[in-house]
Amino acid sequence: MFLAKVVGTVWSTKKSPDLEGVRFLIVHPYDLDKEPTKNIVVVADRLGAGTGEMVICAYGKAARTAIGNQDMSIEAAVVGIVDRVDINENISDFRLPIADLKY
Amino acid sequence: MFLAKVVGTVWSTKKSPDLEGVRFLIVHPYDLDKEPTKNIVVVADRLGAGTGEMVICAYGKAARTAIGNQDMSIEAAVVGIVDRVDINENISDFRLPIADLKY
Amino acid sequence: MFLAKVVGTVWSTKKSPDLEGVRFLIVHPYDLDKEPTKNIVVVADRLGAGTGEMVICAYGKAARTAIGNQDMSIEAAVVGIVDRVDINENISDFRLPIADLKY
């Protein structure tokens, strides 16, 4: 799953019939870079996530479970709206801790 | 799912027999960069998406649901043609909002 | 699914028993860059694709459908050999068409 910020909405009239009434958001996945990527993902939402909110998103069967129906043309969805994130580690320590790694 | 622009078409005569009559498009996924990537994806389509149109595409089971048959050799498909996209957030705010992140 | 060029072959004697007799190709996925990536993928093939040919490849269940058996250790396969590709859009127009995007 990934952490993302809700940044917009997509409207589609001509779509797979099973998607009638589904809300589609555009989200931006977070990483820890100072310069964020500009990647975007389209996710279905039935939790009512608002623009600017941080959400947890999932792909595949997990996304369809969150929307409530495995027979929908949905591949990504909001599974939770985030209250709080704690990052407890120093990012500069993110290297594989193997002393004798031969570069 | 991802937002993409329809940029072309692929024709194939010699293919998995279950794909007879399926329309294959080449789409280019959108991101928010000023310099777009040059990534392309092949998607099945039965919504009649035209070149230049913006579409929502899905992978896996969701794609086969949109085409209507789980027993086809299809892994990606158009699930909706986009009417409108609203991006409401300032892209420069796309960093993880954790004040004490130790870089 | 993705467009790729067949660039080689892989031989393996010691393998998952269900893979006996399966032909494995090395393919290189295409993008639209002037400087191509050097990414390679191993795909199963039963359409008889030859070195240098352009193919459509799929992952997951779609790949196993193309090979004809969901109980094989196959995760990627050729689903079609390409006759022709038409790209009708100017690549420089590949940015998200949102006028007021705040960078």
Add this chain to the structure above:
Amino acid sequence: MFLAKVVGTVWSTKKSPDLEGVRFLIVHPYDLDKEPTKNIVVVADRLGAGTGEMVICAYGKAARTAIGNQDMSIEAAVVGIVDRVDINENISDFRLPIADLKY
């Protein structure tokens, strides 16, 4: 599957109902670069992995198996806490060993 370091925790009150009581961690996948990427992934955990520990994580059905229920909105999970990693190869030898590769 991927090797990762546990770097934080995510709290969510408003979520898919099946996720009640699930613990969500933020992990950072390891690679062998001197300059690590800043990629992060959200994973479910029921092994009790602590911040700073190295874990093996999996996506999809394997993740739901580790959490114990295929009907949960979970797409990634800790499947093992790592005791030790041995890297026995010199990283500078990581090129495809084909002598006559034409660049």
Add this chain to the structure above:
Amino acid sequence: MFLAKVVGTVWSTKKSPDLEGVRFLIVHPYDLDKEPTKNIVVVADRLGAGTGEMVICAYGKAARTAIGNQDMSIEAAVVGIVDRVDINENISDFRLPIADLKY
């Protein structure tokens, strides 16, 4: 599927119970770059692949088929040990062969 070199081993005592007795390798996926990426993947193995050997690896259901049980928390596995790889194409020809591509 992907070609990779076995570069190490991972040991885990505290893990999903279904993984008892499974051997976990660290592999490095090959591409055709002169400067290899430093990406690593954790794969299950029951073919007995040794450090330094080249293997074919698969994700998802195909990986669990190779290990022999769909109810294990396994998402990637060795499906074959490579005897030989032939690359027959000149890497500089890896661009999409469309004459009038408008850059």
